[in-house]
Amino acid sequence: MPLLFFFLLLLLLPAAPEATSSALLGINYGRVGNNLPPTSAALQLLTTLGVGRVRLYDADPATLRAFANTGIELIVGVPDECLAAVSTPSGASSWVRSHIQPALPATKISLLTVGNEILTGANSSSLSRYLLPAMGCVHDALAGLGLDKQIAVTTAHNLGVLAVSYPPSAAVFRKELLPVLCPILDFHARTGSPFLVNAYPYFAYAGDPKGVELEYALLEPGHGGVPDPTSGLHYPNMLVAQVDAAYHAVASANGAAARAGVEVRVSETGWPSAGDGNETGATPQNAARYNGNVMRLVSEGKGTPLRPSGPLRVYMFALFNENMKPGPSSERNYGLFKPDGTPAYELSYRLPKDNSTTSGGTGGGISGGGGYNGHGDGSSDSGYYSISASGKAPVGWWGWTPQAAVAACVAVLVMAL
Numbered sequence: 468m469p470l471l472f473f474f475l476l477l478l479l480l481p482a483a484p485e486a487t488s489s490a491l492l493g494i495n496y497g498r499v500g501n502n503l504p505p506t507s508a509a510l511q512l513l514t515t516l517g518v519g520r521v522r523l524y525d526a527d528p529a530t531l532r533a534f535a536n537t538g539i540e541l542i543v544g545v546p547d548e549c550l551a552a553v554s555t556p557s558g559a560s561s562w563v564r565s566h567i568q569p570a571l572p573a574t575k576i577s578l579l580t581v582g583n584e585i586l587t588g589a590n591s592s593s594l595s596r597y598l599l600p601a602m603g604c605v606h607d608a609l610a611g612l613g614l615d616k617q618i619a620v621t622t623a624h625n626l627g628v629l630a631v632s633y634p635p636s637a638a639v640f641r642k643e644l645l646p647v648l649c650p651i652l653d654f655h656a657r658t659g660s661p662f663l664v665n666a667y668p669y670f671a672y673a674g675d676p677k678g679v680e681l682e683y684a685l686l687e688p689g690h691g692g693v694p695d696p697t698s699g700l701h702y703p704n705m706l707v708a709q710v711d712a713a714y715h716a717v718a719s720a721n722g723a724a725a726r727a728g729v730e731v732r733v734s735e736t737g738w739p740s741a742g743d744g745n746e747t748g749a750t751p752q753n754a755a756r757y758n759g760n761v762m763r764l765v766s767e768g769k770g771t772p773l774r775p776s777g778p779l780r781v782y783m784f785a786l787f788n789e790n791m792k793p794g795p796s797s798e799r800n801y802g803l804f805k806p807d808g809t810p811a812y813e814l815s816y817r818l819p820k821d822n823s824t825t826s827g828g829t830g831g832g833i834s835g836g837g838g839y840n841g842h843g844d845g846s847s848d849s850g851y852y853s854i855s856a857s858g859k860a861p862v863g864w865w866g867w868t869p870q871a872a873v874a875a876c877v878a879v880l881v882m883a884l
């Protein structure tokens with residue numbers, strides 16, 4: 468790279484974003500690895516990419532401090548192992564006072580997720596009974612400190628909570644989960660918090676590659692889409708179909724939640740760039756196509772066929788590959804970046820127009836971590852970036868200044884000022 472161009476590039480890199488309730492795109496920052504860079508280095512990537520929302524899977528004090536005064540809004544996780552403790556008023560109050568209150572107001576926290584995929588995870592039989600009490604007690608603890616209007620409380624669900632997901636209009640929750648889910652939906656309706664789903668078209672395709680068209684699962688804009696014969700709505704890609712399936716299931720299970728307009732948001736979605744021999748479709752090319760299409764979809768600011776008036780809010784999974792995640796190889800290959808800061812694959816995308824602005828967010832907004840999770844078009848109104856997997860990180864990459872470090876692997880192709 469010519470030296471003059473390099474310095475011009477640094478001048479064009481965006482300043483640290485200040486997220487708002489209108490920022491639609493976030494990213495999950497998982498930390499289940501023994502080779503990951505420090506949080507300060509992760510912040511270099513986040514701020515240079517213009518990502519203003521981040522989801523963490525725990526409330527590690529050092530991590531929360533690292534996000535102080537950055538303008539980045541956080542979803543902060545109450546880890547699964549804490550559910551029993553925070554399911555009592557005293558336990559929840561102690562947890563909030565020791566983990567959340569000290570980080571405020573320097574660190575922006577807009578949402579707490581109490582557990583992750585509790586109702587479908589390996590520990591569902593032992594933890595499910597604590598979920599709603601924990602959500603209620605954490606909310607009450609926030610209210611006792613006057614923080615309930617600033618920080619909302621929810622939990623994130625695997626789409627395995629659905630008994631039927633296709634067509635979307637036929638979607639319902641699993642019958643055995645209704646005694647837990649119906650009061651949780653009452654909680655959302657009462658507090659105004661969103662219903663979060665971890666939605667992965669990859670799993671649908673990998674499970675049935677002959678029955679699911681790859682282009683539909685990859686959200687390719689040229690795909691003809693799939694009609695819902697009952698509702699008459701047309702679904703251009705699987706992700707919006709999955710979100711609308713969740714909306715239909717909510718309405719079927721709890722009319723009060725539907726009338727209250729409880730919003731469904733995507734707390735995780737992604738595509739692995741590598742996997743085991745039997746993990747169909749886990750390739751760098753497919754990961755690039757899917758994640759680029761998600762970013763394009765979010766940048767359009769549109770809703771789903773069922774809810775066209777409200778924009779789709781999505782958190783990409785994930786920032787880094789995490790080498791200590793259990794399960795098949797794909798679980799360790801969801802990152803946009805390798806731990807050394809080099810991109811995992813080629814990816815071009817356009818940031819959402821309103822992804823880093825300056826007005827304040829609301830308690831009901833979600834934003835984008837150490838805990839284990841289960842699991843562009845180049846138009847002129849925003850920057851168009853290319854993450855290139857061919858770039859090699861120089862020795863001491865993480866020791867560079869923030870802008871120069873990310874400039875080593877993020878080349879700005881077009882920037883409209």
